[in-house]
Amino acid sequence: MVGDKMTKLEYLENKWIYTDFGSPKEKSFLITIDIEKHPKLALHYFKHLIYTYFSNGVAHIMQRNFTDDIEVWF
Secondary structure (H helix, E strand, C coil): CCHHHCCHHHHHHCCCCCCCCCCCCCCCCCCCCCCCCCHHHHHHHHHHHHHHHHCCCCCCEEEECCCCCEEEEC
């Protein structure tokens, strides 16, 4: 997924690569991900979008359920 953004050594030294789906931070890099090839990452991103949209007071109650889905109550 990271393509030419990291060297093989950097990739091997960093077991985990993190994202926050926010604005790029200093020393960060941007990648484009094909969501058809990486559906788990796409699902995580869409959950983030839903949570962000409803967390500003649109819903009365918002929580994650036992399957880690987002429940929204109006």
